[in-house]
Amino acid sequence: MFPFMAKGHTIPLIQLVHHLRHHQIATVTFFTTPGNAGFIRAGLSCAGDDDVAVVELDFPIDVAGIPPGVESVEGLTSMASFVPFVDAMSLLLPQFEESIAAMQPPASIIVADPFLYWINESAARLGVPNVSFVGMSAFAHVMREVTIRHDPCAVLRPGDVDKDGNPATFAVPEFPHIKLTYDDFIAPFGDTSTVGPMMELTGKLDKAIKESHGLIINTFHGLEAPYIEYLNEHVRLRAWPIGPLCLAQPASAPDAAARPSWMEWLDEKAAAGRSVLYVALGTLLAIPEVQLKEVADGLERAEVDFIWAVRPKNIDLGPEFEDRTKERGIVIREWVDQLQILRHTSVRGFLSHCGWNSVLESVTAGVPLAVWPMNADQPVNAKFLVNELKIAARVWTNDRTIGGLVTSMEISKVVSELMHGDVGAEAAKKLAQLSVHAKEAMEGGSSWIALKEMINEVCAASVIWKEEERNGMADV
16 A cells, blocks of 8 residues: 555555454555654554554655655645655655565555556556555545546636626536536645646546556445446446445544543533534645634634644634633644544534545544535535535635635634534434444445455456466467
8 A cells, every 4th residue: 555645645544454454354565654654653553563564665855846854745835845746756666666576475456546646657567456546535536527528617717706796607517416616626726826737737647547447435335326336337437435444443542541631521521411513624734823713713702612623733823712712612732533533422513624534534423514625625525515415514715715714703603503503403314324324334335345346356457467477478
Protein backbone atom coordinates (compact mmCIF):
# COMPACT_ATOMS: atom_id res chain seq x y z
CA MET A 1 0.00 0.00 0.00
CA PHE A 2 1.21 3.45 -0.88
CA PRO A 3 -0.92 6.46 0.13
CA PHE A 4 -0.48 10.06 -0.93
CA MET A 5 1.24 12.05 1.81
CA ALA A 6 -1.81 13.53 3.49
CA LYS A 7 -3.58 12.32 6.62
CA GLY A 8 -6.98 12.19 4.90
CA HIS A 9 -5.54 9.90 2.23
CA THR A 10 -3.55 7.78 4.68
CA ILE A 11 -6.10 7.08 7.40
CA PRO A 12 -8.52 4.97 5.30
CA LEU A 13 -5.63 2.80 4.08
CA ILE A 14 -4.55 2.26 7.68
CA GLN A 15 -8.14 1.20 8.36
CA LEU A 16 -8.02 -1.15 5.37
CA VAL A 17 -4.94 -2.79 6.91
CA HIS A 18 -6.90 -3.41 10.10
CA HIS A 19 -9.73 -4.89 8.04
CA LEU A 20 -7.40 -7.26 6.19
CA ARG A 21 -5.63 -8.25 9.40
CA HIS A 22 -8.89 -8.90 11.24
CA HIS A 23 -9.91 -11.40 8.58
CA GLN A 24 -6.35 -12.75 8.19
CA ILE A 25 -6.45 -12.57 4.40
CA ALA A 26 -3.30 -10.61 3.60
CA THR A 27 0.08 -9.49 4.80
CA VAL A 28 0.80 -5.84 4.13
CA THR A 29 3.80 -3.67 3.33
CA PHE A 30 3.04 0.03 3.83
CA PHE A 31 5.17 2.56 1.93
CA THR A 32 5.74 6.06 3.26
CA THR A 33 8.52 8.56 4.02
CA PRO A 34 10.38 9.19 7.32
CA GLY A 35 8.34 12.30 8.10
CA ASN A 36 5.07 10.34 7.90
CA ALA A 37 6.22 7.03 9.34
CA GLY A 38 5.47 7.89 12.99
CA PHE A 39 1.82 8.70 12.24
CA ILE A 40 1.42 5.49 10.26
CA ARG A 41 3.11 3.26 12.83
CA ALA A 42 0.91 4.76 15.55
CA GLY A 43 -2.18 3.98 13.47
CA LEU A 44 -0.98 0.44 12.77
CA SER A 45 0.22 -0.23 16.30
CA CYS A 46 -2.42 -2.85 17.06
CA ALA A 47 -2.37 -4.43 13.60
CA GLY A 48 0.24 -7.07 14.44
CA ASP A 49 3.96 -6.69 13.86
CA ASP A 50 4.33 -9.94 11.94
CA ASP A 51 1.94 -9.05 9.14
CA VAL A 52 2.54 -5.32 8.62
CA ALA A 53 5.85 -3.83 7.50
CA VAL A 54 6.48 -0.10 7.09
CA VAL A 55 9.05 0.83 4.46
CA GLU A 56 10.45 4.36 4.56
CA LEU A 57 11.48 5.96 1.27
CA ASP A 58 13.67 9.05 1.56
CA PHE A 59 11.73 12.14 0.54
CA PRO A 60 13.52 14.26 -2.09
CA ILE A 61 15.26 17.37 -0.79
CA ASP A 62 15.66 20.84 -2.27
CA VAL A 63 12.64 20.54 -4.57
CA ALA A 64 11.59 23.87 -6.09
CA GLY A 65 8.27 25.10 -4.74
CA ILE A 66 8.25 22.90 -1.61
CA PRO A 67 9.29 24.33 1.78
CA PRO A 68 12.34 22.54 3.28
CA GLY A 69 11.46 19.61 5.53
CA VAL A 70 7.84 19.30 4.37
CA GLU A 71 6.81 15.70 3.64
CA SER A 72 3.03 15.99 3.76
CA VAL A 73 0.47 18.37 2.30
CA GLU A 74 -0.47 19.54 5.80
CA GLY A 75 2.89 21.33 5.86
CA LEU A 76 2.29 23.30 2.66
CA THR A 77 1.57 26.99 3.14
CA SER A 78 0.00 27.64 -0.28
CA MET A 79 -2.02 25.78 -2.91
CA ALA A 80 0.65 26.94 -5.37
CA SER A 81 2.93 24.33 -3.78
CA PHE A 82 0.47 21.47 -4.20
CA VAL A 83 1.26 20.43 -7.78
CA PRO A 84 5.05 20.67 -7.25
CA PHE A 85 4.58 18.50 -4.15
CA VAL A 86 2.61 15.88 -6.11
CA ASP A 87 5.18 15.87 -8.91
CA ALA A 88 8.04 15.55 -6.41
CA MET A 89 6.57 12.23 -5.26
CA SER A 90 7.62 10.76 -8.63
CA LEU A 91 11.23 11.10 -7.46
CA LEU A 92 10.51 8.20 -5.09
CA LEU A 93 10.12 5.86 -8.07
CA PRO A 94 13.61 4.24 -8.03
CA GLN A 95 13.43 3.49 -4.29
CA PHE A 96 9.89 2.14 -4.64
CA GLU A 97 10.72 -0.17 -7.54
CA GLU A 98 13.82 -1.45 -5.78
CA SER A 99 11.81 -2.23 -2.62
CA ILE A 100 9.01 -3.99 -4.52
CA ALA A 101 11.48 -6.04 -6.58
CA ALA A 102 13.22 -7.22 -3.39
CA MET A 103 10.05 -8.28 -1.53
CA GLN A 104 9.84 -11.91 -0.42
CA PRO A 105 7.35 -13.35 -0.90
CA PRO A 106 6.69 -11.25 -4.02
CA ALA A 107 3.95 -8.62 -3.93
CA SER A 108 0.56 -9.79 -5.23
CA ILE A 109 -1.21 -6.42 -5.45
CA ILE A 110 -0.17 -2.79 -5.21
CA VAL A 111 -2.82 -0.46 -3.75
CA ALA A 112 -1.78 3.08 -4.58
CA ASP A 113 -3.22 6.57 -4.47
CA PRO A 114 -3.66 7.90 -8.04
CA PHE A 115 -1.88 11.09 -6.96
CA LEU A 116 1.13 8.77 -7.31
CA TYR A 117 0.24 8.66 -11.01
CA TRP A 118 3.59 7.13 -12.00
CA ILE A 119 3.00 3.86 -10.14
CA ASN A 120 1.08 2.20 -13.00
CA GLU A 121 4.21 2.19 -15.15
CA SER A 122 6.28 0.91 -12.22
CA ALA A 123 3.75 -1.85 -11.56
CA ALA A 124 3.81 -2.89 -15.20
CA ARG A 125 7.61 -3.11 -15.20
CA LEU A 126 7.50 -5.14 -11.99
CA GLY A 127 4.71 -7.43 -13.15
CA VAL A 128 2.45 -6.58 -10.20
CA PRO A 129 -1.14 -5.38 -10.77
CA ASN A 130 -2.02 -1.96 -9.35
CA VAL A 131 -5.37 -0.97 -7.87
CA SER A 132 -6.20 2.71 -7.32
CA PHE A 133 -7.48 4.06 -4.04
CA VAL A 134 -8.41 7.65 -3.33
CA GLY A 135 -10.61 8.58 -0.40
CA MET A 136 -13.49 10.19 -2.31
CA SER A 137 -17.13 9.21 -2.55
CA ALA A 138 -18.54 7.43 -5.60
CA PHE A 139 -20.63 10.57 -6.14
CA ALA A 140 -17.47 12.73 -6.27
CA HIS A 141 -15.84 10.29 -8.69
CA VAL A 142 -18.86 10.60 -10.98
CA MET A 143 -18.76 14.39 -10.74
CA ARG A 144 -15.03 14.29 -11.57
CA GLU A 145 -15.90 12.26 -14.65
CA VAL A 146 -18.56 14.84 -15.56
CA THR A 147 -15.99 17.63 -15.30
CA ILE A 148 -13.68 15.86 -17.72
CA ARG A 149 -16.45 14.82 -20.13
CA HIS A 150 -18.53 18.02 -20.34
CA ASP A 151 -16.16 20.81 -19.22
CA PRO A 152 -18.86 22.85 -17.42
CA CYS A 153 -16.32 25.57 -16.71
CA ALA A 154 -16.49 26.40 -20.42
CA VAL A 155 -20.06 27.68 -19.94
CA LEU A 156 -19.97 28.75 -16.28
CA ARG A 157 -18.01 31.81 -15.26
CA PRO A 158 -17.10 33.28 -11.87
CA GLY A 159 -19.85 35.59 -10.70
CA ASP A 160 -22.55 34.19 -13.01
CA VAL A 161 -25.94 34.37 -11.27
CA ASP A 162 -29.48 33.25 -12.03
CA LYS A 163 -32.62 35.42 -12.06
CA ASP A 164 -32.79 35.27 -8.26
CA GLY A 165 -29.20 36.42 -7.83
CA ASN A 166 -27.92 33.01 -6.78
CA PRO A 167 -24.86 31.39 -8.42
CA ALA A 168 -25.69 30.01 -11.88
CA THR A 169 -25.78 26.22 -12.17
CA PHE A 170 -24.88 23.45 -14.59
CA ALA A 171 -27.34 20.53 -14.82
CA VAL A 172 -25.42 17.26 -15.05
CA PRO A 173 -26.65 15.59 -18.28
CA GLU A 174 -26.46 12.07 -16.84
CA PHE A 175 -28.21 13.14 -13.61
CA PRO A 176 -30.35 16.22 -14.47
CA HIS A 177 -31.55 16.65 -10.88
CA ILE A 178 -27.97 17.51 -9.87
CA LYS A 179 -27.12 21.17 -10.44
CA LEU A 180 -23.57 22.33 -9.76
CA THR A 181 -22.11 25.83 -9.63
CA TYR A 182 -18.82 27.21 -10.89
CA ASP A 183 -17.50 27.08 -7.32
CA ASP A 184 -18.34 23.40 -7.04
CA PHE A 185 -16.05 22.64 -9.96
CA ILE A 186 -13.31 25.15 -9.29
CA ALA A 187 -13.01 24.38 -5.55
CA PRO A 188 -10.46 21.58 -6.02
CA PHE A 189 -8.10 24.04 -7.64
CA GLY A 190 -7.96 26.66 -4.90
CA ASP A 191 -6.50 29.94 -6.12
CA THR A 192 -7.47 30.69 -9.74
CA SER A 193 -3.76 30.99 -10.61
CA THR A 194 -3.41 27.24 -9.99
CA VAL A 195 -6.28 26.18 -12.27
CA GLY A 196 -4.05 25.33 -15.25
CA PRO A 197 -1.59 23.10 -13.36
CA MET A 198 -4.43 21.52 -11.38
CA MET A 199 -6.41 20.71 -14.53
CA GLU A 200 -3.30 19.05 -15.96
CA LEU A 201 -2.90 17.08 -12.72
CA THR A 202 -6.58 16.06 -12.87
CA GLY A 203 -5.91 14.55 -16.29
CA LYS A 204 -2.99 12.56 -14.87
CA LEU A 205 -5.16 11.28 -12.01
CA ASP A 206 -7.92 10.23 -14.40
CA LYS A 207 -5.40 8.38 -16.58
CA ALA A 208 -3.84 6.70 -13.54
CA ILE A 209 -7.22 5.43 -12.35
CA LYS A 210 -8.41 4.19 -15.74
CA GLU A 211 -5.14 2.43 -16.55
CA SER A 212 -5.04 0.61 -13.21
CA HIS A 213 -6.81 -2.69 -12.59
CA GLY A 214 -9.70 -0.90 -10.92
CA LEU A 215 -10.71 1.48 -8.19
CA ILE A 216 -11.31 0.79 -4.51
CA ILE A 217 -13.88 3.21 -3.07
CA ASN A 218 -14.44 3.80 0.62
CA THR A 219 -18.23 3.61 0.49
CA PHE A 220 -21.08 1.09 0.49
CA HIS A 221 -24.09 0.26 -1.68
CA GLY A 222 -26.63 1.36 0.90
CA LEU A 223 -25.21 4.88 0.68
CA GLU A 224 -24.28 5.38 -2.98
CA ALA A 225 -25.73 2.57 -5.10
CA PRO A 226 -26.69 4.68 -8.20
CA TYR A 227 -23.22 6.20 -8.50
CA ILE A 228 -21.36 2.94 -7.87
CA GLU A 229 -23.46 1.34 -10.62
CA TYR A 230 -22.81 4.28 -12.95
CA LEU A 231 -19.05 3.93 -12.55
CA ASN A 232 -19.17 0.22 -13.31
CA GLU A 233 -21.65 0.43 -16.19
CA HIS A 234 -20.89 3.70 -17.97
CA VAL A 235 -17.33 4.75 -17.15
CA ARG A 236 -15.80 1.37 -18.00
CA LEU A 237 -14.09 1.42 -14.66
CA ARG A 238 -14.11 -1.56 -12.32
CA ALA A 239 -15.12 -0.01 -9.00
CA TRP A 240 -15.20 -1.96 -5.75
CA PRO A 241 -17.04 -0.32 -2.81
CA ILE A 242 -15.37 -1.81 0.27
CA GLY A 243 -16.31 0.60 3.06
CA PRO A 244 -16.96 2.30 5.32
CA LEU A 245 -13.45 1.38 6.43
CA CYS A 246 -13.72 3.40 9.64
CA LEU A 247 -15.76 0.48 11.00
CA ALA A 248 -12.56 -1.59 10.85
CA GLN A 249 -10.73 0.87 13.10
CA PRO A 250 -10.04 -0.89 16.43
CA ALA A 251 -11.59 0.72 19.48
CA SER A 252 -9.24 2.68 21.70
CA ALA A 253 -7.85 0.77 24.66
CA PRO A 254 -10.14 1.08 27.71
CA ASP A 255 -7.33 2.38 29.91
CA ALA A 256 -8.96 4.80 32.34
CA ALA A 257 -5.63 6.40 33.18
CA ALA A 258 -5.03 7.22 29.50
CA ARG A 259 -8.56 8.49 28.83
CA PRO A 260 -8.31 12.01 27.39
CA SER A 261 -9.76 14.88 29.41
CA TRP A 262 -12.23 15.76 26.64
CA MET A 263 -13.70 12.24 26.77
CA GLU A 264 -14.23 12.65 30.50
CA TRP A 265 -15.90 16.00 29.73
CA LEU A 266 -18.23 14.22 27.29
CA ASP A 267 -18.98 11.59 29.95
CA GLU A 268 -20.11 14.38 32.25
CA LYS A 269 -22.37 15.82 29.54
CA ALA A 270 -23.91 12.42 28.91
CA ALA A 271 -24.54 11.94 32.61
CA ALA A 272 -26.29 15.31 32.70
CA GLY A 273 -28.44 14.41 29.69
CA ARG A 274 -26.87 17.16 27.53
CA SER A 275 -26.46 16.91 23.75
CA VAL A 276 -23.11 18.05 22.35
CA LEU A 277 -22.10 19.50 18.99
CA TYR A 278 -18.69 18.41 17.69
CA VAL A 279 -16.85 21.02 15.59
CA ALA A 280 -13.89 20.13 13.34
CA LEU A 281 -13.10 21.86 10.06
CA GLY A 282 -10.36 19.69 8.58
CA THR A 283 -6.59 19.51 8.70
CA LEU A 284 -5.54 20.88 5.32
CA LEU A 285 -6.92 24.38 5.03
CA ALA A 286 -5.72 27.13 7.36
CA ILE A 287 -8.89 29.04 8.20
CA PRO A 288 -8.33 32.79 8.81
CA GLU A 289 -8.57 34.03 12.36
CA VAL A 290 -11.38 36.45 11.47
CA GLN A 291 -13.47 33.50 10.24
CA LEU A 292 -12.80 31.38 13.32
CA LYS A 293 -13.90 34.29 15.52
CA GLU A 294 -17.21 34.27 13.62
CA VAL A 295 -17.52 30.56 14.40
CA ALA A 296 -16.80 31.21 18.07
CA ASP A 297 -19.39 33.98 18.23
CA GLY A 298 -21.93 31.80 16.45
CA LEU A 299 -21.47 28.93 18.89
CA GLU A 300 -21.88 31.33 21.78
CA ARG A 301 -25.06 32.81 20.28
CA ALA A 302 -26.55 29.36 19.64
CA GLU A 303 -26.13 28.39 23.30
CA VAL A 304 -25.36 24.79 22.40
CA ASP A 305 -22.92 22.55 24.24
CA PHE A 306 -19.91 22.00 22.00
CA ILE A 307 -16.50 20.36 21.72
CA TRP A 308 -14.29 22.14 19.17
CA ALA A 309 -11.06 20.70 17.76
CA VAL A 310 -9.48 23.92 16.52
CA ARG A 311 -6.38 24.61 14.47
CA PRO A 312 -3.94 26.24 14.32
CA LYS A 313 -3.14 25.74 17.99
CA ASN A 314 -2.33 29.37 18.70
CA ILE A 315 -5.43 30.87 17.09
CA ASP A 316 -7.15 33.70 18.95
CA LEU A 317 -10.88 32.99 19.25
CA GLY A 318 -11.73 36.36 20.75
CA PRO A 319 -11.46 38.00 24.17
CA GLU A 320 -12.39 35.56 26.95
CA PHE A 321 -14.47 33.35 24.62
CA GLU A 322 -13.32 30.15 26.30
CA ASP A 323 -13.94 31.56 29.78
CA ARG A 324 -17.47 32.71 28.89
CA THR A 325 -18.40 29.35 27.38
CA LYS A 326 -16.54 27.02 29.74
CA GLU A 327 -19.76 25.62 31.23
CA ARG A 328 -21.05 24.65 27.79
CA GLY A 329 -18.00 24.18 25.62
CA ILE A 330 -14.45 22.91 25.43
CA VAL A 331 -11.77 23.89 22.90
CA ILE A 332 -9.10 21.30 22.03
CA ARG A 333 -5.86 22.41 20.41
CA GLU A 334 -4.29 19.04 19.64
CA TRP A 335 -4.90 15.95 17.52
CA VAL A 336 -8.00 14.07 18.69
CA ASP A 337 -9.54 10.69 17.98
CA GLN A 338 -12.46 12.03 15.94
CA LEU A 339 -14.16 8.66 15.55
CA GLN A 340 -14.09 8.11 19.30
CA ILE A 341 -15.71 11.51 19.85
CA LEU A 342 -18.44 10.94 17.25
CA ARG A 343 -19.28 7.57 18.78
CA HIS A 344 -19.80 9.09 22.21
CA THR A 345 -23.45 8.95 23.29
CA SER A 346 -23.56 12.68 24.10
CA VAL A 347 -22.55 13.82 20.59
CA ARG A 348 -25.66 14.56 18.52
CA GLY A 349 -24.32 16.90 15.82
CA PHE A 350 -21.19 17.55 13.77
CA LEU A 351 -20.18 20.89 12.19
CA SER A 352 -17.83 19.66 9.47
CA HIS A 353 -15.89 20.72 6.37
CA CYS A 354 -17.50 17.69 4.67
CA GLY A 355 -14.36 15.71 3.90
CA TRP A 356 -15.34 12.16 2.96
CA ASN A 357 -13.60 10.47 5.89
CA SER A 358 -15.48 12.73 8.30
CA VAL A 359 -18.75 12.04 6.48
CA LEU A 360 -18.34 8.28 6.81
CA GLU A 361 -17.39 8.53 10.46
CA SER A 362 -20.51 10.59 11.11
CA VAL A 363 -22.73 8.23 9.11
CA THR A 364 -21.51 5.14 10.96
CA ALA A 365 -21.94 6.90 14.30
CA GLY A 366 -25.43 8.10 13.33
CA VAL A 367 -24.58 11.78 13.91
CA PRO A 368 -26.31 14.48 11.76
CA LEU A 369 -24.07 17.01 10.05
CA ALA A 370 -23.90 20.74 9.43
CA VAL A 371 -21.71 20.91 6.31
CA TRP A 372 -19.42 23.79 5.42
CA PRO A 373 -17.43 22.80 2.30
CA MET A 374 -14.23 24.70 1.58
CA ASN A 375 -12.25 22.94 -1.16
CA ALA A 376 -11.48 19.70 -3.00
CA ASP A 377 -14.44 17.27 -3.20
CA GLN A 378 -16.22 18.89 -0.26
CA PRO A 379 -18.78 20.99 -2.25
CA VAL A 380 -20.10 17.99 -4.17
CA ASN A 381 -20.13 15.90 -0.98
CA ALA A 382 -22.24 18.62 0.64
CA LYS A 383 -24.77 18.61 -2.20
CA PHE A 384 -25.06 14.85 -1.97
CA LEU A 385 -25.63 14.84 1.80
CA VAL A 386 -28.04 17.80 1.85
CA ASN A 387 -30.07 17.33 -1.34
CA GLU A 388 -30.10 13.57 -1.86
CA LEU A 389 -29.48 11.81 1.44
CA LYS A 390 -31.01 14.62 3.54
CA ILE A 391 -28.75 13.88 6.50
CA ALA A 392 -27.17 17.32 6.72
CA ALA A 393 -27.87 21.05 6.92
CA ARG A 394 -25.87 23.40 4.70
CA VAL A 395 -23.77 26.25 6.09
CA TRP A 396 -23.70 29.12 3.58
CA THR A 397 -21.23 31.94 3.16
CA ASN A 398 -22.52 35.51 2.94
CA ASP A 399 -22.26 35.49 -0.89
CA ARG A 400 -23.00 31.75 -1.30
CA THR A 401 -19.55 31.12 -2.79
CA ILE A 402 -16.84 28.86 -1.39
CA GLY A 403 -14.53 31.75 -0.60
CA GLY A 404 -17.04 33.96 1.21
CA LEU A 405 -17.33 34.64 4.93
CA VAL A 406 -19.62 32.53 7.10
CA THR A 407 -21.19 34.89 9.61
CA SER A 408 -21.79 34.17 13.26
CA MET A 409 -25.54 34.48 12.61
CA GLU A 410 -25.35 31.72 9.99
CA ILE A 411 -23.40 29.45 12.34
CA SER A 412 -25.89 30.10 15.12
CA LYS A 413 -28.92 29.46 12.89
CA VAL A 414 -27.65 26.24 11.31
CA VAL A 415 -26.30 24.58 14.47
CA SER A 416 -29.53 25.46 16.32
CA GLU A 417 -31.56 23.80 13.57
CA LEU A 418 -29.27 20.79 13.66
CA MET A 419 -29.28 20.33 17.44
CA HIS A 420 -32.82 21.38 18.30
CA GLY A 421 -34.87 21.58 15.08
CA ASP A 422 -36.69 19.31 12.66
CA VAL A 423 -33.69 19.20 10.28
CA GLY A 424 -31.54 17.44 12.85
CA ALA A 425 -34.36 15.16 14.02
CA GLU A 426 -35.17 13.96 10.49
CA ALA A 427 -31.49 13.52 9.66
CA ALA A 428 -31.00 11.43 12.80
CA LYS A 429 -33.79 9.05 11.72
CA LYS A 430 -32.23 8.51 8.29
CA LEU A 431 -28.77 8.09 9.80
CA ALA A 432 -30.00 5.44 12.21
CA GLN A 433 -30.92 3.31 9.19
CA LEU A 434 -27.76 4.12 7.24
CA SER A 435 -25.52 3.20 10.17
CA VAL A 436 -27.16 -0.23 10.31
CA HIS A 437 -26.69 -0.72 6.56
CA ALA A 438 -23.03 0.31 6.91
CA LYS A 439 -22.35 -2.35 9.55
CA GLU A 440 -24.17 -4.99 7.52
CA ALA A 441 -22.11 -4.12 4.42
CA MET A 442 -18.82 -4.58 6.27
CA GLU A 443 -19.85 -7.65 8.26
CA GLY A 444 -20.40 -10.18 5.49
CA GLY A 445 -22.48 -7.91 3.25
CA SER A 446 -21.85 -6.07 -0.01
CA SER A 447 -18.57 -4.37 0.99
CA TRP A 448 -17.04 -7.57 2.34
CA ILE A 449 -18.04 -9.41 -0.83
CA ALA A 450 -16.58 -6.61 -2.98
CA LEU A 451 -13.26 -6.80 -1.13
CA LYS A 452 -13.00 -10.54 -1.69
CA GLU A 453 -13.96 -10.11 -5.35
CA MET A 454 -11.29 -7.45 -5.78
CA ILE A 455 -8.58 -9.65 -4.29
CA ASN A 456 -9.65 -12.70 -6.32
CA GLU A 457 -9.91 -10.80 -9.61
CA VAL A 458 -6.66 -8.90 -9.24
CA CYS A 459 -4.72 -11.89 -7.97
CA ALA A 460 -6.06 -13.90 -10.91
CA ALA A 461 -4.83 -11.13 -13.23
CA SER A 462 -1.45 -11.33 -11.52
CA VAL A 463 -1.24 -15.09 -12.07
CA ILE A 464 -2.18 -14.74 -15.74
CA TRP A 465 0.30 -11.88 -16.15
CA LYS A 466 3.14 -13.90 -14.63
CA GLU A 467 2.18 -16.98 -16.66
CA GLU A 468 2.26 -14.97 -19.88
CA GLU A 469 5.62 -13.54 -18.87
CA ARG A 470 7.03 -17.03 -18.23
CA ASN A 471 5.67 -18.32 -21.55
CA GLY A 472 7.17 -15.39 -23.38
CA MET A 473 10.54 -16.03 -21.79
CA ALA A 474 10.25 -19.71 -22.64
CA ASP A 475 9.51 -18.90 -26.27
CA VAL A 476 12.57 -16.69 -26.39
